[in-house]
Amino acid sequence: xxxxxxxxxxxxxxxxxxxxxxxxxxxxxxxxxxxxxxxxxxxxxxxxxxxxxxxxxxxxxxxxxxxxxxxxxxxxxxxxxxxxxxxxxxxxxxxxxxxxxxxxxxxxxxxxxxxxxxxxxxxxxxxxxxxxxxxxxxxxxxxxxxxxxxxxxxxxxxxxxxxxxxxxxxxxxxxxxxxxxxxxxxxxxxxxxxxxxxxxx
Amino acid sequence: xxxxxxxxxxxxxxxxxxxxxxxxxxxxxxxxxxxxxxxxxxxxxxxxxxxxxxxxxxxxxxxxxxxxxxxxxxxxxxxxxxxxxxxxxxxxxxxxxxxxxxxxxxxxxxxxxxxxxxxxxxxxxxxxxxxxxxxxxxxxxxxxxxxxxxxxxxxxxxxxxxxxxxxxxxxxxxxxxxxxxxxxxxxxxxxxxxxxxxxxx
DNA sequence: AAGATTTTTGAACATTGTTCAAAAGATCGG
DNA sequence: CCGATCTTTTGAACAATGTTCAAAAATCTT
Numbered sequence: 001x002x003x004x005x006x007x008x009x010x011x012x013x014x015x016x017x018x019x020x021x022x023x024x025x026x027x028x029x030x031x032x033x034x035x036x037x038x039x040x041x042x043x044x045x046x047x048x049x050x051x052x053x054x055x056x057x058x059x060x061x062x063x064x065x066x067x068x069x070x071x072x073x074x075x076x077x078x079x080x081x082x083x084x085x086x087x088x089x090x091x092x093x094x095x096x097x098x099x100x101x102x103x104x105x106x107x108x109x110x111x112x113x114x115x116x117x118x119x120x121x122x123x124x125x126x127x128x129x130x131x132x133x134x135x136x137x138x139x140x141x142x143x144x145x146x147x148x149x150x151x152x153x154x155x156x157x158x159x160x161x162x163x164x165x166x167x168x169x170x171x172x173x174x175x176x177x178x179x180x181x182x183x184x185x186x187x188x189x190x191x192x193x194x195x196x197x198x199x200x201x
Numbered sequence: 202x203x204x205x206x207x208x209x210x211x212x213x214x215x216x217x218x219x220x221x222x223x224x225x226x227x228x229x230x231x232x233x234x235x236x237x238x239x240x241x242x243x244x245x246x247x248x249x250x251x252x253x254x255x256x257x258x259x260x261x262x263x264x265x266x267x268x269x270x271x272x273x274x275x276x277x278x279x280x281x282x283x284x285x286x287x288x289x290x291x292x293x294x295x296x297x298x299x300x301x302x303x304x305x306x307x308x309x310x311x312x313x314x315x316x317x318x319x320x321x322x323x324x325x326x327x328x329x330x331x332x333x334x335x336x337x338x339x340x341x342x343x344x345x346x347x348x349x350x351x352x353x354x355x356x357x358x359x360x361x362x363x364x365x366x367x368x369x370x371x372x373x374x375x376x377x378x379x380x381x382x383x384x385x386x387x388x389x390x391x392x393x394x395x396x397x398x399x400x401x402x
Numbered sequence: 403a404a405g406a407t408t409t410t411t412g413a414a415c416a417t418t419g420t421t422c423a424a425a426a427g428a429t430c431g432g
Numbered sequence: 433c434c435g436a437t438c439t440t441t442t443g444a445a446c447a448a449t450g451t452t453c454a455a456a457a458a459t460c461t462t
Binding site for chain 1: 417418419420421422
């Protein structure tokens, strides 16, 4: 039901995702209102609930696009003949850069809190897993001793650690940090982690 | 206005924070409703807005309590004559344990998103800084080469990295992880980081 | 006790997400 | 081309919720 989708520019679903993406990109996730986005598109309020389950469903589609763009940035960041350490460092910097250049949309990916008991659909989780796989790949060279499951877990840890730093710094929740400090801090973190990781346990 | 506060058990502000803390602890941040919490306390709806600026203000007071309890747990985790590496490892495990035992309240600390332009008040930021200081302390022994500012920044990075791992795993946003995997993953992360950190740059 | 001041109240308002019966439009058999 | 049937779209209505504020109640002052 979700997988086959006519990509026509006039498709209502597509137009709604476009408009929602614009709104979130400009005003943030909390700036997305059902009435606003349907007005942008020029349809009735109720039409949104024909096209999508609810607002969260629409947001998931915007977030899926963002994850796809990040995955593409990851894929484009590789250089042939790089060491695994270098690849991981490049991916981390790519992540920081992407987050900085897509603050609102990137925040929305992690700010969306599904209600208790409702989990993200498969077509969405797939995108997240694709990101993790791009990290697990170079990590496997650094840690040939880990099983595939452990590798997957460790890649998620690495992702979450970098993500946590970027997020806490970017949200400026407590005290703002000059933005040019984020890049070297993440670099130091990743350097420390890849050094530590390459050493045998 | 915020600093002097009669701690009496019958103080309305105090009772409201109690009730809000209970509600958040049980139903999560989104389970806190103005009507609900005032009914719990047995006052009128509007009374909440005499006692606090708004709901966010009330939540900040609940979160401040949580931060205080975490700070106390940090302070109680130290052993005399520990190495700096050990101290940091213990703090990280203390953090994981605290987050697991106070999931809802701990989530609320980071889930609260102040509206654009509104930043946390000083009496709140102080508590966050106290936590960071407890990390910067042992870190200073590992990295005597860093200036106080760099140390503060690096401590926040360390905190954010561990925080990111705990958060992403606990929220189970994408795929749930068995809870007993969190502790060893964080241990591996911190081990890698302290190893990397102790090496000269 | 009377007046002034402070606190408390809860009805009213504004904003939102969501539903759903009715209207409009599309499809198709004859 | 008409009418019947199905699909899509509509937007008024509803429910939940944060917030305000004029009036009522309580407290304090003299």
